[in-house]
Amino acid sequence: MTPAKKSNGLPVIALTNIEKSFGTNKAVKGVSFSLNPGEVVGLIGENGAGKSTLLKILTGMYQPDAGSIEVNGKTVKFRNPRDSIAAGIGVVHQEQSLFTNLTVAENIAMNSGKGSSASTKFGIYRWNKIYQDAKTTLEAIGSKLDPKTVVNQLGFVDRQMVEIARAVSADAGADGSSLVILDEPTSVLEKHETEVLEKEIRKLKNFGAVIFVSHRLDEIMRNCERILVMRDGELVADLKTTEVNEKQLFKLMIGHDSRAEASTHKSIDPKETAAIEVKALTRKGKFSNVSFSVHSGRLTAIVGATGSGREELARALFGAEKIDSGSVLLAGKQIKSWRIPRAVKSGIGYVPSERKVEGIIGGFTASENLTLTHPGKSAIGPFLIPRARKKIAQDWFNALDVRPNDISQELGRFSGGNQQKVVMAKWLNSPELRVLILDHPLRGLDPGAAETVNAQIKRACKDGAAVILLADTLEEALEMGDQVLVMRDGEVTSSYDLAKQNPSTLDLLERMV
């Protein structure tokens, strides 16, 4: 093990009986643990288990109701995030928090806390130093990004690298050992990019201790020496990685065994008209000459690296992106002047990857969100019937086990996984759902919520929807799909009918890059 800098043998961080409630909801109940320098510890738990709240306490965004925090042996009270940064705690958030209108270097400098005094002279920014520092930090984590690039020009992967650079640079001014928190850093990455990231995590040991939060149990097993499991706000297990397997972890998290079903792949009835057919679809600079069709009840998974154009393709099919040439046929009928309201009316649903921004109205209640697009019986013409709305929402909440089971709570206050269940229900509430487009539907979801969402996807298929899925992983694509399309640089490089063919993830990967 690499010795941590200025290690004094004390735990980097020690929590004792931390409690935190929101109203009547106890989010964190009496959590205690400590981390030693150089330790990489995994933190797992379902969405809503209290992980994020705990992390927000560690980063000074929330103040605990009870309990104490010690950093390097000293009791601390974080009044705000700045206190936490000054104490040497750096965090990479689950949902990116970069200032997208600023450059990479500015973003890195922004978080330096105490270190920022080094980047100014008499209160004036020393730009050369800021760029140089950013470059050094980026190189240390193995990234070749130009610090002068504006963040909104970067893809998801590069942004994640900037987030890490920012967290790493945050502890520059700290005394003693530091703590780096990675809150689901891989949930937005493609498989091969994850590997790069995992190497980084091993290097981060040099900075102190690492808390690694992820929903991918295999990743946790590979990277962590110790695993903390949270359920319903409590720390239910603190184990050495060598002592457990994935199945046991799953059980600890969820409280029951996995209900994975054997997957079967549906074949096409050649006489049937495709629910959606895409012919030579082109959007300049994004994707070109894309043709495929999806039949009712089938699932087509599209795989591709970042920049493959599959996200833009999915958005174009929903009318959210312009189409330059080519055509889209719905049940054999060509569609013209494609816009979102018309797509929705024609029976297309879209679950966006940017859930918080595009998927939900955070300030609306769950029931309002659920019935906003397809009100079903909760509206007669333009008139709303709140009582019917409550019934529809309650039925969905019970069916999808949304937690907390409170349909009149603002949707923005639910955890990510439970929000996603409501987003799914919002589209499934339409009896005329013909095509369902899913852009990374499992992104950032815990296994329990992922299971529920996957079950709903399969149900939608069974009920006759054609599903287009942009999966997070190749395994997910192969498990869920009846057909897999591989895209590279905006073009479809190959297509597999899984009822007849059986490609490996390696086959897919070869055609992706």
Added chain:
Amino acid sequence: MTAAVSKSPAGGNLKAKLAKAWQSVGPLVVFLAMFALVAIMTPTFLANGGVTIVASSAASVLLVALGQSLVLNIGSIDLSNASITILGAILLAMSLNSIGAVAPLIILLVVSIFGAVNGLLIAFTQVPSFALTLGTFGIFQSAALVVSGATTVYVKQNGEGIKSLYQSGIGGIPMTFALGVIAAVLAWWFLRFTRPGLAMTAIGKNESGAIFSGIRTRWLKVLAFTMSGFLAGLAGLTIIAQAGSASPMGLGSDLLLPGIAAAIVGGTSISGGVTNPLNVVFGALSVALVPIASAAVGVPSQAQSLVYGLVIIVTVALTLSRSSNSIVK
């Protein structure tokens, strides 16, 4: 576990609760406090028909504020609606003289079109509403000056019906104010119990989310501005009812600031997605009390706009939710 009552809500929670409480009863409390202040400081207020004065001056403020609230609710602002009011009033006075009793209907249609044009330009050119309505504010104001010849236009004939709105009333409350209250109830019902109403609030809360939910955001923006124009026209009608004349410098020519103040004191969020038209009634009453209350405490009448300005700044500062979206995980 659910039965357990939390002992100590966190500071952030308390603030959220205060904000919620403000949205429901705050405007009423502010109004009652101001009313009590005036009644105590000026003992003649109640005896000398003070309630009638407040209600009649609140009528036009309320109608303008309702339009403003509907526009603020979709995350935009309408700086032109007060100038539509005065232009509408002038056009109404002129057309009552020339075309007669159908004039009010025609003028309400015309001002609705003014509002719709605002909305269309904003929705389809994507010019920010602040900039666009600042521009049309100037245009409508000039139009008012030009068509009136910069003098007062008197209603010489066919004005009896409209004037009776002001002269008749229930218990000292003129019908003009009752008209505003009816409009408020309809607006409240529209926002809560119709799909376009709910969709408008969705736009104000998260426009991208609304777009991706299949909501026709552009047309709803046009609708909100059209309603704002229509309500501004109704405000113009109440001015004619009260004064029997309209002029670019006279009664109702300075409704912009009071209108925004009434919307905000009525609990409407300046950042969109939050409004309750019923509370805007109390907002308008409070704003109508400002001149009387400030005279009671010794603020000169020249400084009234200062009070409106302060009211806007203080209310927004106290009620603005600074965390853009409260996410508890």
